[in-house]
Amino acid sequence: MTQFSDLGLSPNLLKTIEQQGFTTPTPIQMQAIPHVLEGRDVMGLAQTGTGKTAAFGLPMVHHLTKLHGKPAPKTVRGLVLAPTRELVNQIAENLRAYVKNSHLRVNVVVGGASIGKQIGVLSKGTDILVATPGRLLDLVDRRAVQLNTATFLVLDEADQMLDLGFIHALRKIAKLLGEPRQTLLFSATMPKNMAELAQSYLKDPVRVEVARPGLAADKVRQSVHFVGQKEKSTLLKKLLAESPDGLSLVFSRTKHGAEKLKKHLVEQGFAADSIHGNKSQGQRERAIRSFKSGETKVLVATDVAARGIDIPGVSHVYNFDLPDVAENYVHRIGRTARAGRGGEAIAFCNPSEQSLLRAVEKLMKISIRVESGQPAAVEPSAKPQNRRGGGGKKPGGQQHRRSNGPKGGQRNRRPRAA
Numbered sequence: 001m002t003q004f005s006d007l008g009l010s011p012n013l014l015k016t017i018e019q020q021g022f023t024t025p026t027p028i029q030m031q032a033i034p035h036v037l038e039g040r041d042v043m044g045l046a047q048t049g050t051g052k053t054a055a056f057g058l059p060m061v062h063h064l065t066k067l068h069g070k071p072a073p074k075t076v077r078g079l080v081l082a083p084t085r086e087l088v089n090q091i092a093e094n095l096r097a098y099v100k101n102s103h104l105r106v107n108v109v110v111g112g113a114s115i116g117k118q119i120g121v122l123s124k125g126t127d128i129l130v131a132t133p134g135r136l137l138d139l140v141d142r143r144a145v146q147l148n149t150a151t152f153l154v155l156d157e158a159d160q161m162l163d164l165g166f167i168h169a170l171r172k173i174a175k176l177l178g179e180p181r182q183t184l185l186f187s188a189t190m191p192k193n194m195a196e197l198a199q200s201y202l203k204d205p206v207r208v209e210v211a212r213p214g215l216a217a218d219k220v221r222q223s224v225h226f227v228g229q230k231e232k233s234t235l236l237k238k239l240l241a242e243s244p245d246g247l248s249l250v251f252s253r254t255k256h257g258a259e260k261l262k263k264h265l266v267e268q269g270f271a272a273d274s275i276h277g278n279k280s281q282g283q284r285e286r287a288i289r290s291f292k293s294g295e296t297k298v299l300v301a302t303d304v305a306a307r308g309i310d311i312p313g314v315s316h317v318y319n320f321d322l323p324d325v326a327e328n329y330v331h332r333i334g335r336t337a338r339a340g341r342g343g344e345a346i347a348f349c350n351p352s353e354q355s356l357l358r359a360v361e362k363l364m365k366i367s368i369r370v371e372s373g374q375p376a377a378v379e380p381s382a383k384p385q386n387r388r389g390g391g392g393k394k395p396g397g398q399q400h401r402r403s404n405g406p407k408g409g410q411r412n413r414r415p416r417a418a
Helices: 011-019 027-037 052-064 085-098 115-122 133-141 158-163 167-176 194-201 229-242 255-267 281-293 326-333 351-364
Strands: 042-045 076-081 106-109 126-131 152-156 182-187 206-209 220-226 247-251 272-275 298-301 314-319 343-349 369-372
Touching: 011 052, 011 085, 027 042, 027 052, 027 182, 027 206, 042 052, 052 076, 052 085, 052 126, 052 152, 052 182, 076 085, 076 167, 085 106, 085 126, 085 281, 106 115, 106 133, 115 126, 115 133, 126 133, 133 167, 152 158, 158 167, 158 182, 158 194, 167 194, 182 194, 229 255, 229 314, 229 343, 255 272, 255 298, 272 281, 281 298, 314 326, 326 343, 326 351, 343 351
Parallel strands: 042 182, 042 206, 076 126, 076 152, 106 126, 152 182, 220 343, 220 369, 247 298, 247 314, 272 298, 314 343
Antiparallel strands: none
């Protein structure tokens, strides 16, 4: 069996890995790390929860520790971009563990936090900067950071950045980076527009694919309940009560829906909280900490806010509302069955969502087991599904607007900082 010591990482880094209790790399790590160490551009495709952060983080730390001296003020040596604040913080937490026995400094910039404090931190120079694209460009505009010394670029959850409309911000950032540059792109799904991103940023890349995009982790047990919209909350409470000791992540399609459902669960005696785009950064961080510690047993979230929740203890994922974009279902259920554990992914499907369920099953090439109820014989007419996840109308006539991306018809407008 392959060990981390077989991959070519430095002795000091191997010691750090060993101190954290890791000895055997995951498949994506085994395949990607040697190519990154060779200096190749890499496109890595793997299920969520399979260790993609270490797949790019460990070889990047290996290379950067060989550089002598501290980075100059305001400069950056390695840049990692991710779509949401939570994911940025999660990546940075992992990278700080990897650089524990080195001189490297990992910094974070995200929207929703004090830009003044971020300017002060960046003024000292940064070895590895983890950032959301919008806030990074704000800091570039203020001349608080220089990217022309960055020779490593990592795009994590690249498919989600495309879906959130960050493509224009990514193009602008890429032009500011140093050359020659090594670029690493990692994702759990492979939408069609990923090819454009790969061609624009990667040079003769090695494609590393350890599982077919759209495939869920093997230990996720999936099921679906066919239930009316008004009966969903009653069913959710029943299922939550049956597993009182587990950590349950519940996905709502909208911010308003997430907050309303959270308040209802709290009123019914459940230890619940919520994260979504209307919550401040501090509120979101506190909610995740409480969930991670087990103080909060139920976390209601929207798709964007839930990126970066890497908690091995999540036992259940509930799709209270099915996602408009089938790929998001894969990301959602990937929040459970992490670090080799098992997990339950339970979907609620009302008659108007049956087309969304079919899209998920088509993507994953499976038939999800029916736990209760049955499909409606005559499906209500539903508005066309927007595969990019924006610009269309949501059920009930609510206009869909991304909190992290450009508004419809304003393609050249920079996305708001995540």
